[in-house]
Amino acid sequence: MVERYIRFLGLEGTINLLRANEKPLTPTIRVNTLKISIQKFLNRFNKKGFVCEPIANIPYGFKILKEPYNLGSQHEYLQGYYYIQNLASMLPAIMLNPQFKDLVIDMCAAPGSKATQLAQLMQNKGTLILIDRNKNRIPALRVNINRMGILNSMILNYDSKNLKNLKIRAQKILLDAPCTGEGLIREDSSRKKSKEISDIKKMAKIQKRLLIAGLETLEPGGELLYSTCSIAPEENELVIHSTLQNHPNFSIIKMPYVMGISGLTNFDGIALRKDLINAQRLYPHIHDTIGFFMCKIKMLY
Ligand SMILES: C[S@@+](CC[C@H](N)C(=O)[O-])C[C@H]1O[C@@H](n2cnc3c(N)ncnc32)[C@H](O)[C@@H]1O
Incomplete structure (x- = not known):
């Protein structure tokens, strides 16, 4: 190889x-604007202590710099507000x-x-x-x-x-x-x-x-x-x-x-x-x- x-x-x-x-990858998510606005989502996620950094050129894409809880087990995840996607x-x-x-x-x-x-x-x-x-x-x-x-x-x-x-x-x-x-x-x-x-x-x-x-x-x-x-x-x-x-x-x-x-x-x-x-x-x-x-x-x- x-x-x-x-x-x-x-x-x-x-x-x-x-x-x-x-080197491990920084986790990234795609906010599902079919279900929630980006601002509403960020308000909810910030309150929980997640730190999200916008990805250039992808308005609904965010790097998760701080993940106080597992990304895959949040209510917001189950509700389809975001997709964990590299x-x-x-x-x-x-x-x-x-x-x-x-x-x-x-x-x-x-x-x-x-x-x-x-x-x-x-x-x-x-x-x-x-x-x-x-x-x-x-x-x-x-x-x-x-x-x-x-x-x-x-x-x-x-x-x-x-x-x-x-x-x-x-x-x-x-x-x-x-x-x-x-x-x-x-x-x-x-x-x-x-x-x-x-x-x-x-x-x-x-x-x-x-x-x-x-x-x-x-x-x-x-x-x-x-x-x-x-x-x-x-x-x-x-x-x-x-x-x-x-x-x-x-x-x-x-x-x-x-x-x-x-x-x-x-x-x-x-x-x-x-x-x-x-x-x-x-x-x-x-x-x-x-x-x-x-x-x-x-x-x-
Ligand atoms: C790279 S994965 C796709 C990932 C997917 N696009 C995503 O973003 O979640 C490749 C997929 O191709 C499917 N696949 C392989 N050969 C195929 C075929 N001949 N026809 C249709 N699907 C096929 C596999 O079952 C696998 O789910």
């Missing part, structure tokens, strides 16, 4: 990454930028961090189709949808590789793809050893099939946001580069704002699509987040 990191981060970058992976995970929904009237599909939705945020951004309007293949993860998704007061969604226990068979076209699609989770080492150190290069290759095949299914379900002008909590180029830029080779009517576009550093436009001596520069990578040592990747793809015609 370290050898692979050196290939795209260099020696110094890799050392910095490994060091940053050992900062990087708040970005894909913002970057996808769904509108009230859109038909939006979340292809890999459980347990619903990003799905409930999509609904929040859509102000509970439009249509949100939430799909997950794993039956065991559907109850958690349902609980979160109910807790957060989401009214514009339907849940499907379905394999998104077969999305085309549903015969629908979406304006916006989120593909928060299953991945090796290499970027989550900071949250779970067991991930340092749990994945092999063979796992990366296996995931890349699934990611490509899901990406093709997503692209073929967009309506002209529609947009798909691809994200993973992996920093492996094989699960990110290489998946997108090889898939788009057979889909010339798509382009990688800029996201509403820049939080990470640019995607790779070459890897291991292979030149990749130039528009991958519009993708964004987040790293623990640079952005103080988990390792994360995002890329926004638009159907041109």
Whole structure:
């Protein structure tokens, strides 16, 4: 793993990454403005002794600097006033930028961090189709949808590789793809050893099939946001580069704002699509987040 990191981060970058992976993350929450105003929420939370620091560019996102009680056992949590969500995970929904009237599909939705945020951004309007293949993860998704007061969604226990068979076209699609989770080492150190290069290759095949299914379900002008909590180029830029080779009517576009550093436009001596520069990578040592990747793809015609 370290050898692979050196290939795209260099020696110094890799050392910095490994060091940053050992530092605990500051907990972050997303206030659910469908249920409570930010000011009312802060008044309640401040009274309890929590210290909340606003996150730049995310008006409803807060770092919790002082946590006198467990975040997951507060009345406000059970009432759906907030979601405990790491900062990087708040970005894909913002970057996808769904509108009230859109038909939006979340292809890999459980347990619903990003799905409930999509609904929040859509102000509970439009249509949100939430799909997950794993039956065991559907109850958690349902609980979160109910807790957060989401009214514009339907849940499907379905394999998104077969999305085309549903015969629908979406304006916006989120593909928060299953991945090796290499970027989550900071949250779970067991991930340092749990994945092999063979796992990366296996995931890349699934990611490509899901990406093709997503692209073929967009309506002209529609947009798909691809994200993973992996920093492996094989699960990110290489998946997108090889898939788009057979889909010339798509382009990688800029996201509403820049939080990470640019995607790779070459890897291991292979030149990749130039528009991958519009993708964004987040790293623990640079952005103080988990390792994360995002890329926004638009159907041109
Ligand atoms: C990274 S997690 C999604 C996390 C979720 N987006 C969130 O923000 O809470 C990936 C999800 O993809 C689901 N998945 C894997 N393969 C799938 C497929 N072929 N079709 C639909 N869902 C799939 C997994 O069950 C898992 O819940």
